[in-house]
Amino acid sequence: MGTVATVEMTITSNSPQETMELGRRIGAQLRGGEIFAICGPLGSGKTHLIKGIAAGAGAQDRESVTSPTFVLVNQYAGRFDLYHIDAYRLDSIAEFEMLGFDDFCYPESVVLIEWADKIEPALRGLDTIRVDLAHAGERARTIRLRNLPEYLHLP
Numbered sequence: 165m166g167t168v169a170t171v172e173m174t175i176t177s178n179s180p181q182e183t184m185e186l187g188r189r190i191g192a193q194l195r196g197g198e199i200f201a202i203c204g205p206l207g208s209g210k211t212h213l214i215k216g217i218a219a220g221a222g223a224q225d226r227e228s229v230t231s232p233t234f235v236l237v238n239q240y241a242g243r244f245d246l247y248h249i250d251a252y253r254l255d256s257i258a259e260f261e262m263l264g265f266d267d268f269c270y271p272e273s274v275v276l277i278e279w280a281d282k283i284e285p286a287l288r289g290l291d292t293i294r295v296d297l298a299h300a301g302e303r304a305r306t307i308r309l310r311n312l313p314e315y316l317h318l319p
Contacts, residue, residue, distance in 0.1 A: 171312040175319065177305045183209040183297075186307065186318065187216020193316050194221055196244050197271045201280030201287055204297030209305045210278045213295065218246055221274060237263055244274045251279040257286045 177183040200217070202210050222242035236253070240246040247268040254260050260283040268275050269290075280287065280294075294310040309318070 171314060171316070172308075172310045173312070173318065174306060174308045176300060177209065177307055179303050180209065180212045183212040183305060183307070184216035184219070187213040187218075188220035189216075189318060190316060191217035191220020191222075191274075194244065194274055195313075195315065196274065197269075198313070199269060199275045199287070199290055199292045200277060200295060201284075201292040202276060202278050202295045202297070203281040204295075205299065208297035208299055209307070210297055213297065213307070214248055214276050214278065217274070217276060218242065218248070221246055237268075244272055247273060247275045249275065249277045251277060251282045254282060257283055260286050 175186060177186060194217075202213065204210050218240050221244055223240040223246055224242060236250055238248040240248065245268075249260075249263065249265070249268075251260060265275075265286065277283070277287075280292075291311070293312055294308075296308040296310075298306045298308075300306045312318075
């Protein structure tokens with residue numbers, strides 16, 4: 165059996181606009197069925213990246229993409245059904261599973277999970293794309309992408 169090559173890269177973004185542009189490039193190349201585990205401290209650019217992914221995936225209401233901190237899940241229609249989950253306020257894996265996570269994962273959907281590190285045990289065994297954002301200055305961010313599918317071509 166051959167091994168599937170996965171891509172890992174680290175990108176520096178110097179502004180929220182650059183972070184959104186990276187997300188747009190990612191979103192434009194998605195094929196459906198992807199699950200993103202997006203982690204990073206407050207203010208590191210998670211929502212900006214997701215706004216870009218939604219725009220690149222053709223979300224019709226991309227101007228209204230916001231972190232679903234209080235509703236926990238936002239859905240956007242585009243080339244795919246996009247599910248934006250915010251795990252920040254979840255207290256347990258059971259709460260995450262009660263959101264209906266399994267129902268969001270199908271070939272015509274893309275699932276974007278903010279604060280995925282809070283519910284990591286629920287993601288074990290799934291083929292997730294891991295994105296870690298970190299502060300690298302007042303406006304600069306380091307964005308580490310792991311387990312990227314080979315069809316995603318980024319700088």
